[in-house]
Amino acid sequence: MENQPLGTGKVAQIGIIVKDIEKTAKAYADFLGLPMPSISETAGIESSRATYRGEPCEATAKLAFFKVGEGIDIELIQPDEKPSTWREFLNERGEGVHHIAFWIKDTAGKVKKLEAAGMTLLQTGEWGTGRYAYLDAMDSLKTIIETLESDN
């Protein structure tokens, strides 16, 4: 919609930073009545081409997903020790909800709009067929926002 900076108002993920993804994924599986999900790991910098605060980002994270509604997942994220928005959040605020994510198109254009609205670009990266960006919106929206874009 024309008046939406992102082109969507539909939340796609609630991202939660955890220290022990096996343990927390088991707790969510029990709580939601879902099978234990597979736990994946983000790709290394060679394929992710990740950046964190404008510098190359060598951090990786373990991920697990739970479907909690139509088109919405809870994403658990266990960061490694290297600098990233995930590790920074864990060190500064501890475990808890880190971001709210939206599926969008035109990541570069949308990031520019969000920066113009006062958000700070934190981290970017790619996967095989898509790309993400995290933006610090703590001042305005009291959370970090993630944009997700798929070429499929």
Add this chain to the structure above:
Amino acid sequence: MENQPLGTGKVAQIGIIVKDIEKTAKAYADFLGLPMPSISETAGIESSRATYRGEPCEATAKLAFFKVGEGIDIELIQPDEKPSTWREFLNERGEGVHHIAFWIKDTAGKVKKLEAAGMTLLQTGEWGTGRYAYLDAMDSLKTIIETLESDN
């Protein structure tokens, strides 16, 4: 579903504690491309019959809601100064995502199940045609959980 302690795995709300609901609601309205929502206030203890950590709870909060998907809202909550899970969270962690909520049936029975699973009952209350309960699940799920039940 039988294997779901709550009887649902569908998230209904993402609850965010804020200091200035007018300002943050405006930021969300702009971000989501939605009109500025009406801001309501929770009822006083005479009708809410609220409790906080087992004691009568005289706290109130200002609320604003944004639809961000099928059956899911972002809820902004500006607490007053009186003791509540909202005020405790703001004092201890600052502004940010406070809870994830689910529509359920049989609040008393579900709260017992969640307490048996290790969660701590924080706060309860009623509105005209329903009731809520907040449970501390920081240890297992890394967030507070809210149950919502409507008689309608």
